[in-house]
Amino acid sequence: MTLVDDRESRGERDGAGSRESDGRKGTGRGGPRAWAAHPLRAEFLRGIAPWTGAALLLVLGVLLACTSRRWQGGWGETAQELHTALVIAVPLAVAAGCWQGGRERRRGTEELWATAGRGPLVRLAASALPVAFWLAVGYLAAAAAAMVATWPYAQGDRPQLASLPAGAVAVGAAALAGHVAGRLVPARPFAPLPALAVYAGLAWAEYASTPWSYLSPSQQLGGTVVPVWWQPVAMAAWTGGLAAAAALVYAARRRYTALLPLAAALWAALLLVQNGPALWVHNTLADRQVCDTSVTPAVCVNARYAGMLPQVTGALSGLTGRLEGVRHLPARWADRPGGPRADEVELPMLTPMGWHQVRGRLVDPQQYAWEALAALQYGDCPDTQDPHRAAVDDAVEHYLAPSPFTDDFDARDARGSAADRAELKARLVARGHLKAMGEAQRRAWLSSYFATTRDCDAKGVPAL
Structure with missing residues (x-):
């Protein structure tokens, strides 16, 4: 009886060991179970992040639908309208990022997070990047819907897609910069304030005629012009570099690493300011x-x-x-x-x-x-x-x-x-x-x- 019990006990232990081994194989690096158990999965798929992207898509969808008479049917006009929509999308991204950034201190879990094995930069990225990602996806989804709506009515032009990646980068960068601001000032009433400041700056750039206006991601001269090939690259470097530098200054152990994205942002800003109207050229089809x-x-x-x-x-x-x-x-x-x-x-x-x-x-x-x-x-x-x-x-x-x-x-x-x-x-x-x-x-x-x-x-x- 004892012998049987020992065999059964060894069989149970062997089975348990086999299951543990199978589990380790399934959750290995790159396996599907690894992502299922990864902390970022909850941040990406649950919480505020997906809802911010859906909210931005809804807001832009309503705005584009209300103004469809002035853009639906012309590719240049559609591109211009999506560019102008950044005046709304970027401040909303700042507000959403700011709200997310103050989450841990409002919950009282900031000290608990500090005991985690990951560094402060990784913890900031785990909280900020899902919001930035979903907001960029929301903007691109609104742009795709506008393009589909224009397609049946287009009369001879061709789609103008060059500025869309730069717009998505600007939205994601705004969310990251807002997240840093939210970490610094976690109070709930603070979130709308940087959004209002950004909105005022973008609105001013739409009507001002100064070289600094060309630093605005929503600035465009009209539906008959297209950007030079490097303008979207410079704009993405300007907005993304600033946000990355702010995140590194706040959370990196070696803060001097912020100099690299900051230098890229300043170089891109210099190109944008110096070239001004030369950033946009007439659509050759319009001639x-x-x-x-x-x-x-x-x-x-x-x-x-x-x-x-x-x-x-x-x-x-x-x-x-x-x-x-x-x-x-x-x-x-x-x-x-x-x-x-x-x-x-x-x-x-x-x-x-x-x-x-x-x-x-x-x-x-x-x-x-x-x-x-x-x-x-x-x-x-x-x-x-x-x-x-x-x-x-x-x-x-x-x-x-x-x-x-x-x-x-x-x-x-x-x-x-x-x-x-x-x-x-x-x-x-x-x-x-x-x-x-x-x-x-x-x-x-x-x-x-x-x-x-x-x-x-x-x-x-x-x-x-």
């Missing part, structure tokens, strides 16, 4: 025109919106059809940076989005055609206030591309003073004369009319 030469004048749109050419041509089809055979017209309507060239008139602007176009569609084709005709009629000529010219211009406008508000203006003048009613009568007479002309006579008259508009000659306008 190209895509034209429909089957009509006169030809219709040209910026290549960034090449997909909108059929819509624009269709909106102007009534106008170009009535101008067929008319002489002394410019060669084309053009939509190029810096204004039209010789023998061109400016096409009504397709940007900023939300005015003439929303999500790749013209909002009001009739209004668009009327504004295109106004460029033909007046160009850069000053308003002469000549009553004869006003009546003739109104007749041409009413025949070629009437304003959507013409009937409202006529009704208002009919109820107005005697002078208003006299002007209305003169306009109606001029409209009737132009409409009553034969096709050949009207083309000849319109040719004479447009010959005077190019020279801003009010006295030479033919009578009606």
Whole structure:
């Protein structure tokens, strides 16, 4: 009986030893059980860290949805909006990091952590990096959602992704710097204060025109520019280097190690400040025109919106059809940076989005055609206030591309003073004369009319 018991006891011990050996193999370095038991797993997957990323995604999602009319449909506008969103994302990251940084002292577990085998820098990284990681993921997720929302409505440009990694680094760096601030001042009411200070600095940089503005991660000159290849690298070195230097000064045993990231940050800042506007170059696609030469004048749109050419041509089809055979017209309507060239008139602007176009569609084709005709009629000529010219211009406008508000203006003048009613009568007479002309006579008259508009000659306008 004793022998059996001894064997059973040895078998149990052998089984236990085998299980312990298997456990050690499963939890070895790099094994799946090692990560399951690692302290960072709880920090990454539980607690405040994942929720900060979700909160940032929600905030940016709401903001982007509320402003979608001005960016959805243009890759440059989408990139600009995501860049501007850093004005909100970075202060929120600072506040979240600051809150996390004061956690241990508020809980009263700071002395317990000090007895751990790890050094202060490792303990700071274990607490700060999960928050920084999830906030960066939240920003990138919002950026990805914005890109997906733009994709169906893009009209000719290409995605601009160069600044997104630098933006994610700026958000993560803000969380790390906020964590250090929270360690220094762990009081709950303190967390919003550095966030407000950062927000004020970023907002100032958006409107200030100083070289220091180019140190802001949210600074951009517009949707028609793209960064030079090294600008995102320098911006990431500037923001990430500052945050890393702050963490090393606070927690590293050898604080002089902070000099390396600090030197990288200062070098990057010097590059950003010295180069200023040269950090951004015009999108080469914005200098190209895509034209429909089957009509006169030809219709040209910026290549960034090449997909909108059929819509624009269709909106102007009534106008170009009535101008067929008319002489002394410019060669084309053009939509190029810096204004039209010789023998061109400016096409009504397709940007900023939300005015003439929303999500790749013209909002009001009739209004668009009327504004295109106004460029033909007046160009850069000053308003002469000549009553004869006003009546003739109104007749041409009413025949070629009437304003959507013409009937409202006529009704208002009919109820107005005697002078208003006299002007209305003169306009109606001029409209009737132009409409009553034969096709050949009207083309000849319109040719004479447009010959005077190019020279801003009010006295030479033919009578009606």
